[in-house]
Structure formats: structure tokens, C-alpha cells
Amino acid sequence: MVMFSLVAAHTWLDLETVAQLASGASEVSEAVSSDAISGVITLSTCNRVELYAETGANNVEQASTEILQSIADATGLSYDTVASAFQLYRHDAAVRHLFEVGSGLKSAVVGEREIAGQVRRALIEAREAGRTTGGLTKLFEAATRTAKDIGAQTALGSTGRSIVSVALDLATELRAGTSIVGGTRFWQDANILLVGTGAYAGTTLTQLEARGAKNVAVHSSSGRAQQFVEERGGWALALGGADVEGAFAEADVLIGVSGGERTVSAEQIQHLREGASHRLTVLDLALTHDFDPGIGDLPAVDLITLESVKMAAPTEQQASITQAQQLVDGAVSDYLTDRRERTATDAIVTLRGHTMSVLEDEMARVQERHGCTAAAEEVQLAMRRMVRQILHEPTIRARQAAANGTLEEYEAALETVFGLEVGDTAKHNPQNGRAPETAAPLVDTAAAQRRTA
Secondary structure: OOEEEEEEEOOOOHHHHHHHHHHHHHOHHHOOOOOOOEEEEEEEOOOEEEEEEEEOOOOOHHHHHHHHHHHHHHHHOHHHHHHHHEEEEEEHHHHHHHHHHHHHOOOOOOOOOOHHHHHHHHHHHHHHOOOOHHHHHHHHHHHHHHHHHHHHHHHHHHHHOOOOHHHHHHHHEEEEEEEOOOOOHHHOOEEEEEEEOOOOHHHHHHHHHHHOEEEEEEEOOOOOOHHHHHHHOOOOEOOOOOOHHHHHHHHOOOEEOOOOOOEHHHHHHHHHHOOOOOOOOEEEOOOOOOOOOOHHHOOOOOEEEEEHHHHHOOOOHHHEEEEEHHHHHEEEEEHHHHHHHHHHHHHHHHHHHHHHHHHHHHHHHHHHHHHHOOHHHHHHHHHHHHHHHHHHHHHHHHHHHHHOOOOHHHHHHHHHHHHHOOOOOOOOOEOOOEEOOOEEOHHHHHHHHHHHO
């Protein structure tokens, strides 16, 4: 089996498009054929959507086309539009890409720690839904360990920067000098309404607590606000029903992290704030907007979006990024070496199984003719020793082939000489532990496949 990934990210797409693709990607596992794809894990964040899949060595094009078509069907976008938005990473390039993404090296805020948790949750969700495979599980677990090591060993982990922290910093700058009870006590005195109870909501609440916020209310249209607050110590206030409208009207800060289907319009905010004179800061951190962008045009209202965060994200020191990249290089090399060794083991097991099967068949015929005599047992022991000696050199050669990237030739020899098929394996020879990360839009290849289908 081989792994590949389909990636749509903020570096070449606007976040509205990423959000639209993410909504379709959530339905991929139910739509794709199990014949073409053994497993698939969807990683969706505030600025990227990525799908990691495992398929047969010769099925990557078919499998990627099937995934893209399911996203097109779910979103109502044309196939070509969806295909042009994604880039395809094959084999070892897909491995490296996930390790870098999980470590925060490809984030809008370089080194953000939230992405590591999202990688971990993506695996958990796929496992619970029965959509993953052993290979994909090992890949995501290795990526998570690498992210943890980078967080512990580099300055990227010590900065604590994230999408949420940068957004809150922007809000602090906007409100500098305003008077709630003195500008320096903005977060301590502000009335804050947090909309949403997902993973980002938990991170946001933690960040607010660290900044000294005291007056935080939480609302969720799903009714999870009370449970969400209780699980985090119960220091924030869970709101529901008519209390929500009052909280909107009195809020100094609104933070949206729900990413639900409901969007608060500019007209609703204007109505709720009728007669209010205090300034309002709105942080819309949901990939699918919790607040209408038109809110930013209302008087005395500041709007901070993910695009704002992306533009304001600080540039990390190059030394920290270089150190993190070196750790990724080592982790990728270790992972690929381990994977090649596992693949060599498959070839060795196949050859040994074939040889021992032939031996057992011959010994069964001997025993049928001569019975279970002492002589027959001596012959069997001698033949087993001989088989082990014969297999010793092929076993060493298999491990050498795996180490130097020529296992494909070894497997081809097994098939040519013995008619044995080891199975589809990831046949890719990384250079110095680092595979070239070749990725390109899929529209031409995939469209051609559909035309010839």
C-alpha cells in the first residue's frame, strides 16, 4: 500500500474557499469506494484542509480522483474547480508534509501549537469512525510525537503563539487607551461573549484566563455551553435563551469560534446594540464565519478575522525555524527507515512462508510413505536446517535492499523466480532521508482520467 495526501491551504487559497472545501471534505469517507481507498483521514483547520489516504501502488490517480469528485458533489462546485484547489503529495512527500504541518512550520502563525492537537484529533475521529489503517495510524502518531518534540526542544514551543493569541494581541492593540476602567485593565474589566464550544473555544478560554479576564460568558447553539464551562472549572458563565441577547448588547468583545451554519448579521448586531455607546471588538476566528463581514462597517465596531491574523502573524526567528526543520528531517528519516524495514520484513516473511510451505508438503509425502519414523524426523530436522541456511543470504539482501531503496527490484525478483507477490508497498527512495516535496494542482491529470474513463 502507498500513502498520498491532497492539500488545500491558505498559502494559495483564500480562507472562504478553504472553508467551502472543508465542508465537502467532511463527507469524503462515506462517499469514496473501499475498493480504491483502504483508509482516509481528514485534517481540517482554520486555514487548511488535508486528506491523507492509503491505496494500492497503482491506484493513486484513481483514488485521488474519487476523493476530489466526492468533495465536488458535496460542495456543489465543479470538479475542475475542486481539483485545481488541491495539491497532491505522493509517498514520502506526503509524510514530510504532515510532519511539517503538525509541527506548525506551515501555519499562518509559524510554530502554532494548536495544530498538533488537531492532528491528534483527526486520527482519533478517523479511528472511531473506522476509516483509518495501520499505516495511516503510524503516520499520524509519528507526526504527533515529532510536534511534541519540537514544542519541547525549540523556541517555537516556548513562544506560545497561536491563531488565538495573535488575535487577542490585535484586540489589545485596538483597545489600547480605551477606557473600560483604564486601558491597561482591558481584559480584566471587559464583558466578553464567547460563541462556540469546540477545540478553539477551549484554547480561547484558556488564553482569556491567562490575560486576567473575569467576565466571560459562553453561548452555544448546540446547548453544550454548560457542559463546556463545567469541564473547564466553571469560572465562565454559560448562557442560553433570552440571556444571550442581553450578552450581545452588553459585550465589549465578541469572539466567534463555533464555525456553525448560523451567521450573526450586521443588522442583528446593530439592533442588539441600539442605544449602546461603548465600543465593540469582534473576533471572528471561525473558518466559516460566525459574524457577517459587514459588521466591520458598523460605527464603533472593530472586526478581526482570520485574514487579519494571517497578515499580523509575527515572523519567528530563523534560527528557531531551522532547528525545528532539522528535528523534522531526523523524524522523517527515522520514520521512513522504519517503514522500509517493515516492508523488507513483508518480503522476508513471504519468501520464508513459501519455502517452509514447500518443505512441509514434501515432509507430508515422506511421512505418508514411510510413517513417522526416527529416520523421517532426522530428515525433517536436516531439511529445516538447510532451508534456514539457504534463506540466510536472501534475508540479508532484503534488508540491504530496503536500506538502499532497491527493495522494488528485490520484490520483482521474487515474483520472477518464485511467482510470489509481496503486495503493494511504498516504493520511493528518499535522498539523505529527505524526499523531494513534489506537489501540483490535479486538474489536468484528473480531468484527463475522467475523459478516458
